[in-house]
Amino acid sequence: MNTETYVRRVLDEWSTEARVPGGLADRALGRRRTGRRTTRAVLVVAAAVLLIVAGVTVGVQGGPRPATHPVDTSLRTDPNDAPPKRLVAAGQVALSTYRTLRVSGKKVVYTWYLYDPASGGYRKVPWAWLAVAPGLRQAAVLDGPLPSARVGILDMKTQRVTRWIPLKAAAGGLAWSPDGRRLLVTTYATDPDAQYHKGTGARTGFIVVDPRSGEAHFHSLLFNRADPNGRQDLGWSRDGTLIWATTMSFNPPTRLFYDLNGVRRPAPAHEADSLEEAGISPNGRLIATHGGASPGLGIADTNGRTVSRLPVMQLVAWADDTHVIAVTCDLAECGGPRTLSHRYVLMSIDGRTSVPLTGYKALGIVNSWDPVFTRR
Amino acid sequence: MDAVVERDFREFVEARSPALMRLAFLLTGGDQHAAEDLLQTALAKLATRWRSVDSPESYVRQVIYRQQVSWWRLKWHRHETNVAAPPDEAREDGTSAVDLKMAVRAALSRLTSRQRAVLVLRFFEDLPEAEVARLLDCSVGTVRSTTHRSLARLRVLAPELKETLKEVRQ
Numbered sequence: 001m002n003t004e005t006y007v008r009r010v011l012d013e014w015s016t017e018a019r020v021p022g023g024l025a026d027r028a029l030g031r032r033r034t035g036r037r038t039t040r041a042v043l044v045v046a047a048a049v050l051l052i053v054a055g056v057t058v059g060v061q062g063g064p065r066p067a068t069h070p071v072d073t074s075l076r077t078d079p080n081d082a083p084p085k086r087l088v089a090a091g092q093v094a095l096s097t098y099r100t101l102r103v104s105g106k107k108v109v110y111t112w113y114l115y116d117p118a119s120g121g122y123r124k125v126p127w128a129w130l131a132v133a134p135g136l137r138q139a140a141v142l143d144g145p146l147p148s149a150r151v152g153i154l155d156m157k158t159q160r161v162t163r164w165i166p167l168k169a170a171a172g173g174l175a176w177s178p179d180g181r182r183l184l185v186t187t188y189a190t191d192p193d194a195q196y197h198k199g200t201g202a203r204t205g206f207i208v209v210d211p212r213s214g215e216a217h218f219h220s221l222l223f224n225r226a227d228p229n230g231r232q233d234l235g236w237s238r239d240g241t242l243i244w245a246t247t248m249s250f251n252p253p254t255r256l257f258y259d260l261n262g263v264r265r266p267a268p269a270h271e272a273d274s275l276e277e278a279g280i281s282p283n284g285r286l287i288a289t290h291g292g293a294s295p296g297l298g299i300a301d302t303n304g305r306t307v308s309r310l311p312v313m314q315l316v317a318w319a320d321d322t323h324v325i326a327v328t329c330d331l332a333e334c335g336g337p338r339t340l341s342h343r344y345v346l347m348s349i350d351g352r353t354s355v356p357l358t359g360y361k362a363l364g365i366v367n368s369w370d371p372v373f374t375r376r
Numbered sequence: 377m378d379a380v381v382e383r384d385f386r387e388f389v390e391a392r393s394p395a396l397m398r399l400a401f402l403l404t405g406g407d408q409h410a411a412e413d414l415l416q417t418a419l420a421k422l423a424t425r426w427r428s429v430d431s432p433e434s435y436v437r438q439v440i441y442r443q444q445v446s447w448w449r450l451k452w453h454r455h456e457t458n459v460a461a462p463p464d465e466a467r468e469d470g471t472s473a474v475d476l477k478m479a480v481r482a483a484l485s486r487l488t489s490r491q492r493a494v495l496v497l498r499f500f501e502d503l504p505e506a507e508v509a510r511l512l513d514c515s516v517g518t519v520r521s522t523t524h525r526s527l528a529r530l531r532v533l534a535p536e537l538k539e540t541l542k543e544v545r546q
Contacts, residue, residue, distance in 0.1 A: 003527050003530070003531065003537065003538075004499060004527070006480070006537065007480070007484075007495060007499050007527070007530065008499040008500070010477060010480045010481060010484070011402055011484075011495070011496060011499055011500040012500065013477075014401075014402065014406060014481055014484075015398035015399070015401055015402050015500065016398070017401070017406070018394075018397040018398045018400070018401030018402075018408065018411060019397070019408060020393045020394050020397045021397075021412050024389050024393055024415065024416060024419060025385065025386045025389040025390070025419070027416045027419070027420070028385075028389065028416060028419035028420045028422070028423045029382070029385070029420075029423055030420070073473070073474065075474060075477055075478065079408075080408045080409060090474065091474055319474065320474060322475065323474055323475070346474070346478070348475060353475060353478055353479065353482075355478045355481070355482070
């Protein structure tokens, strides 16, 4: 391939990220005096920022991908919007869904927006909780109020629930197995997003569901008293043979592992080493770490040696073995006490290359949104 | 503009906006907002000449090309773009496909508007040199030399492009 051919390919792919604005004919005809610039000028920036620990973290749904079909790895960005209006994706992962949140009384209320392949953007959906399966072909949804007595399997293409599966224990959290064939449902006695006093909680256990057969088995795994969050969702190990619960510790072990009957098991190598959501690289050789006493976050090898330090606030997901999706802050504010806005970027692990994936978002509840990255 | 003419204009905008936005997006180096401004300006000009223009598509594209290059000439309309700064030095081997793509995009956004316009017209629009020359109001020789210089500049701004393509050829 020569340079011309490669440039032709890059231009063609890049051009698909252009978004057609509404009302172009009106603007051209002068029917709306307010063009884009005027509209932007009158936007009011909300100043109140409420910081809250809601016990919810950004994460990747689905572990290492089983090599079953070719994966679309095209880079898709929406650097001017936060939250994004069109698909954001890099390497092996895509931003499949995001949630906004608000505090109502003594509980956190989430509003979900789901990727809609038909429009290429995100659509507000009525579900109280959801998880998109690896491959982005289906999602699991819970209807509110939580906890819910059934889980729905939603076809991403039509955005409709194709099947409801009744549950013997009420559900509040969802996680697809890395191969996308099983669903881990975290069960709760009461609303997981309500406020709980220290030492109390709501998690009762979990159910592993086979969405195809509807088979579902409940196992008890009570809430962690050391965890101040009501929501204590469980997740899958990388190979999908075990499940984990977080310990809320910055030091290893950051997770405790159990088999699918709820019996405690040793942690798989390096899977309880770090709290950073990105975790272990797809090839298993590198780990995203919180960096210990050093500033910034780090990439370490499996022997604990630091490979690089990155000037970012959070390492969210591995796009491939040499790139991570990270949260960076506004350069003018980064690291200072007034760090109020940040954005998602794709960054090489040596820190030399960084491409914005989304626009800037404010910290805290106001204007806040949390993305979930899923394996494509 | 009477109702029938306005309907025709609206139908044209509806049908052609996606393709025109892609063009404007590339010409502005991936700046969505600048691309919207560029297309809106071109469509406004088209609206005033709608009755007299034989080929609305050709007309609006020509306005977009020339507007973008003239904005660059006037110097007051250069936008910062939301892309990473390209590296100042060559990197080690093993650059991934995503890395290369990102570097080339960043490099494209660092070209001058005229250099980028020539590459977009030649390689995205697939126009012959003579047509590019007509649209940009310059000679074929200028198009040829600008294309050559633009590609050379890309290789400087994104050295991994040269290295990777060399590896592919081997």
